[in-house]
Amino acid sequence: MRLKRLCQMLFLLAGLAPLAAGSARAETDIPTLKMDPALHEMLPEAIKKSGELTVATDAHYPPCEYFAEDGKTIIGFEPDVWNAMAQKLGIKVKPSSIDFSGIIPGVQSGRYNASFACLSDRLEREKTVTFIDFWYGAAAIYAPEANKTITEDPLTLCGLKTAVQVGIDFGDMVRDIFSKHCVANGKPPIEVSEFPSASQVLLALYAGRIDFALSDAAAVDDIQKKATQPIKVIESPLLPKIYLGAIVEKSNTQLADALFAALKAVYAEGVYDKIVDKWNLHLLKLDEPGINLASTRPIETPKP
Structure with missing residues (x-):
């Protein structure tokens, strides 16, 4: 039922042993994308004016996101995705690493425009935030x-x-x-x-x-x-497969639409595939991204 090694463990050694930041995969170049003026115009006015998207994350989970050797730069699979999306939108991303438990409240309160933090799309979470899903967990x-x-x-x-x-x-x-x-x-x-x-x-x-x-x-x-x-x-036959994605506050449909459009452009230009190749995440690749896929394209959950 489950492909071999699909159900593999997310690296959890935050604070126990530093990953060799600057590893070969982390240094692999990803093409720089050109801004699309039409995508830029989709953004909320405040983000267009500031030129930046504030993003909450928890940078202790390679390969999702983690700190580089300088202890400041956040790298990983998701940072590569958010940077590619930002290039299409013509803005910069301002990430902040915070405790995981504060991420959804931080987005709900408006302190952060969005979050990328290997967040699993769940029906309960969709009541308060909107998911832009682009890979599996x-x-x-x-x-x-x-x-x-x-x-x-x-x-x-x-x-x-x-x-x-x-x-x-x-x-x-x-x-x-x-x-x-x-x-x-x-x-x-x-x-x-x-x-x-x-x-x-x-x-x-x-x-x-x-x-x-x-x-x-x-x-x-x-x-x-x-x-x-x-x-x-x-591996276990009871282990479920889930969607992972970025989130924005539930009522901020304008930002959700802009981010999703940028994500689709990243897919269309082949950069998503290059990022997947870089981090060797082929078994977790989501061929077709979507909004709130837990409800719009549900995956059957194993029954106890």
């Missing part, structure tokens, strides 16, 4: 290699302990899919803890306080390379 389980009891069978997770970062979807995924599957089969549910940061989740795993962790797919090679002990990545 896929979840994976990871656990110490030495733990031979955890397998691709979801029932091997029953009664175990896990942890997730506050504000991330995966706690609901464990409770609503995996634990329900356990209970339906006469087994105990999974015990879920929450931590403020992804690095704390990993520390809990390495210390043996939890048995496994769950998060987005994108860079399993990085996490396995940087882990303090051998880590295995496990």
Whole structure:
């Protein structure tokens, strides 16, 4: 059902070990695009006047977005996408890295025009923000290699302990899919803890306080390379596939339309494909972007 390595772990070692910023992929050139005056005119007047789009992100999740070696420049798959969109719109992007939990409130309040932060498009979120979706997310389980009891069978997770970062979807995924599957089969549910940061989740795993962790797919090679002990990545038939995208405040339809039009231009000029090639994210590539795809083009969710 799931292509091999589609469900791979998003690198979560923020604060544990620095990625080698300036890696070969991060230095790969992406073509500079020409401004399209018609797209520029679609922007809200305030953004046209300032010439910049304020973007909230959490720059601790390679390859989504992370800090370069200078500790200031934000690079990654999504920054490459937002920069290409900005070029078509004739503006600059002013990104700010903040705590993940503050991203949606920051967009809702108007403090930021938009957010790019590997955000999963969910029906509940679509009530307050508009999604411009342009790639997939896929979840994976990871656990110490030495733990031979955890397998691709979801029932091997029953009664175990896990942890997730506050504000991330995966706690609901464990409770609503995996634990329900356990209970339906006469087994105990999974015990879920929450931590403020992804690095704390990993520390809990390495210390043996939890048995496994769950998060987005994108860079399993990085996490396995940087882990303090051998880590295995496990596929499961209960792991769902989701849409990921940028967000704007729900009522700001003018900005949503402008960003979506710019994104389609980036696709049409072949730059999206080049960015996917650069970050080796072919299995997460979304061939046709869209607005609020969780509701307009829903993906069937695995049933517990």
